[in-house]
Amino acid sequence: MKILxxxxxxxxxxxxxxxxxxxxxxxxAEDGILDKFxxxxxxxxxxxxxxxxxxxxxxxxxxxxxxDRKGQxxxxxxxxxxxxxxWTREWxxxxxxxxxxxxxxxxxxxTVDGDRVYVLGAMGALLCLKAATGEVIWQRDYVKEFGxxxxxxxxxxxxxxxxxxxxxxxxxxxxxxVVALDKRTGKEVWRALxxxxxPGYSPPILINAGGxxxxxxxxxxxxxxxxxxxxxVFWEHPWRINLALNPGTPxxxxxxxxxxxxxxxxxxxxxxxxxxxARLAWKGKSESEIQTDGLHSIISTPVIDGDYIYGVCxxxxxxxxxxxxxxxxxxxxxxxxxxxxWSTAMITRHKDRYLINNDxxxxxxxxxxxxxxxxxxxxxxxxxTSNSGNRRExxxxxxxxxxxxxxxxxxxxxxxxxxxxxxxxx
Numbered sequence: 001m002k003i004l005x006x007x008x009x010x011x012x013x014x015x016x017x018x019x020x021x022x023x024x025x026x027x028x029a030e031d032g033i034l035d036k037f038x039x040x041x042x043x044x045x046x047x048x049x050x051x052x053x054x055x056x057x058x059x060x061x062x063x064x065x066x067x068d069r070k071g072q073x074x075x076x077x078x079x080x081x082x083x084x085x086x087w088t089r090e091w092x093x094x095x096x097x098x099x100x101x102x103x104x105x106x107x108x109x110x111t112v113d114g115d116r117v118y119v120l121g122a123m124g125a126l127l128c129l130k131a132a133t134g135e136v137i138w139q140r141d142y143v144k145e146f147g148x149x150x151x152x153x154x155x156x157x158x159x160x161x162x163x164x165x166x167x168x169x170x171x172x173x174x175x176x177x178v179v180a181l182d183k184r185t186g187k188e189v190w191r192a193l194x195x196x197x198x199p200g201y202s203p204p205i206l207i208n209a210g211g212x213x214x215x216x217x218x219x220x221x222x223x224x225x226x227x228x229x230x231x232x233v234f235w236e237h238p239w240r241i242n243l244a245l246n247p248g249t250p251x252x253x254x255x256x257x258x259x260x261x262x263x264x265x266x267x268x269x270x271x272x273x274x275x276x277x278a279r280l281a282w283k284g285k286s287e288s289e290i291q292t293d294g295l296h297s298i299i300s301t302p303v304i305d306g307d308y309i310y311g312v313c314x315x316x317x318x319x320x321x322x323x324x325x326x327x328x329x330x331x332x333x334x335x336x337x338x339x340x341x342w343s344t345a346m347i348t349r350h351k352d353r354y355l356i357n358n359d360x361x362x363x364x365x366x367x368x369x370x371x372x373x374x375x376x377x378x379x380x381x382x383x384x385t386s387n388s389g390n391r392r393e394x395x396x397x398x399x400x401x402x403x404x405x406x407x408x409x410x411x412x413x414x415x416x417x418x419x420x421x422x423x424x425x426x
Contacts, residue, residue: 016403016410017060017112019158021348024205024249026301028350028404034424036365037379042420045408046083050076052414053105054386056401060112063131064403064410065119066417069093069105073121077134080406083419087134093123099152101389104414107156108203109401111166113183118166122154126168128186138186146172146179151198156247158203160215162228165189167215171199178204178217178224180231190231197221198244202259207252210234210276216252218259220244223269225276234276239267242287248297253304256281256323260297262314263289266326282326289314289341294326299399300344303354310354310368312336316343320370332373335364341390346401355404359397360384363409385414 020026051068058065063086064078074090095103108120117131124142129135142148142155148171157169166183170176170191177193197220204217206228215228221244224236242263251258257269257278265284272278284294295302295311302311308329309321316336320329336343336358345358353376356364361382367374384396402411407423 014406015060015112016405017058018161019056019109019111019203020249020301020401021404024160024203026303026348028348028355030404030407032407032424033350033422036377037363041379042363042381042409042422045081045419045421047416047418048078048083048085049415050412050417051105052386053412054102054107054399055105056109057403057410057412057417058110058112058117059403059405059410061131064417064419065110065112065117065131066412067106067108067110067119073106073125075110075117075119075127075129075134077117077131078417080419083417089127089129089134089136091121091125091127093121093125095122095154097150097152098122098154101387102153104386107154108158111159111161113161116183118159118161118183120155120157120159120168123150124148124155124170126159128166128183140181140186142168142170142172146170146176147174148172149198151201151244153201156201156203157199160204160206162206162213162215165228167204167226167228169199169202169204169217169219171195177219178226178231180228192226192231192233193217193219193224197240200241200244201247203249205250205252207257209252209255209271210274212276214276216250216257218246218250220246223250223257223259223267225278235278237269237278237280239264245298247299249301251302251304256304258302258304258309258323260295260302260311262296262298263287265292265296266294266309266321268323268326284326294328295319295321298342298344300346303347303349305349305368308368308370310347312344312347315339315341318345318373320368329370330372334373334375335366336360338393340392342388342397343392344399348402348404350404355409357381357398357402357411359388359399360394361398361413381409381420382411382413382418383415
């Protein structure tokens with residue numbers, strides 16, 4: 001019950017305290033937000049220099065937490081109103097073994113919980129810091145302490161707060177694919193799932209279904225539901241993901257749980273109303289990144305809206321699927337503007353419309369329906385700076401999830417983080 005109350009409270013927060021915002025739902029619920037962008041673009045509240053990273057910012061209690069790498073990995077706390085650096089915490093990290101194109105900086109959005117912030121480096125350094133000062137409360141090392149073999153694209157599973165536990169996608173030995181730590185002390189509470197594969201790249205989420213809080217972990221060889229208090233496996237469906245390439249986050253809506261992988265495509269699970277259980281409702285038939293029948297997401301997390309799914313496929317196709325059958329309803333290239341491998345966009349729901357950040361650095365307001373894609377407004381927001389690993393029109397991409405909080409969007413590239421106002425004129 002305590003975990004369920006904490007989950008409900010998180011969904012009501014105005015801040016953006018973790019990956020994809022409160023509850024990891026990708027929802028921005030504030031009133032007073034503009035309907036269209038000004039002709040001369042959004043008003044920039046401030047800019048602050050940062051180093052390279054794929055980790056989006058988190059915003060909580062008047063602070064913006066942003067990670068990067070300049071020689072060492074680090075996290076900075078910036079003043080939400082001014083961008084002034086309040087504190088910095090650094091730690092050493094060798095990126096030997098990572099895929100060279102993407103060996104630039106951390107990948108994980110910080111997780112803020114009250115007066116603490118949890119940060120995870122690309123090589124498995126986990127730190128719990130005082131949010132006000134950056135002082136280290138405790139720290140763990142996935143490789144040294146759990147025998148983790150860091151996957152080629154680094155550690156990306158943002159730690160998940162569930163009651164007094166911090167649930168971590170570790171990929172360690174001796175059944176330590178998932179480890180829960182006491183969020184206050186860092187001591188191990190439980191471990192779960194056999195370490196028979198890479199951990200994958202998908203951050204775990206916390207849902208309420210079947211009368212129980214469930215920690216959903218989509219790893220390299222399956223989708224599992226764990227008791228967040230004990231680590232007991234409620235249910236698990238085997239599904240081997242090619243190269244364990246699944247950076248998208250599971251999407252929960254009512255009795256539906258949806259996942260989508262770059263090579264292996266989509267799968268929909270139906271959650272039991274009465275107990276923590278699930279069955280496979282449907283699954284895509286294609287395991288090709290080119291001949292795709294449904295939705296083969298790579299970096300972007302799809303959304304479920306009523307009986308329809310919206311998301312970005314493997315080569316930038318923005319698609320609508322029927323959530324009941326997986327059948328494709330429509331597709332368009334208007335969002336990404338480029339049919340290219342890994343072309344993508346981050347999707348955030350705002351009331352009856354969506355805020356979409358494509359990887360060219362544009363911010364889009366659009367309405368999505370089974371009838372089609374309706375673009376309302378678009379503005380260029382930030383320069384793409386990250387190497388995509390293949391040829392792109394802009395020469396680089398913007399692949400970080402922005403934060404939406406307190407009437408602003410906070411977004412970064414490999415050079416700066418900016419805060420821009422989304423407030424409607426009064």
